[in-house]
Amino acid sequence: VSINTDGNVVLDYTSPPDPDSLEKAFDEWNDEYENTKKFVSLVKYLQNMLEMHTKDISKILR
Incomplete structure (x- = not known):
């Protein structure tokens, strides 16, 4: 969380990778990898938790 030059609160985060893209990348690397x-x-x-926390923070900041 940061405040920009206009005085607005900004949520800064990097989201987790797309699960389907991740699975495809793992399968292309080694389709027998067990994990x-x-x-x-x-x-x-992590995506679900990020979404829940973002909503909660937005509610608090209103």
Whole structure:
């Protein structure tokens, strides 16, 4: 969270990668890698948490 030169609060973040793109990249690298689904699941979880926290922060800042 930061304040820009106009005095507005700005949420700065980098979102997790797209789960489908991540799975494709892992499969192209090694389609027998056993932890691909775990990484994809983790990314989906992180996206969900980021979305929930962003909504909560937006509510607080209103």
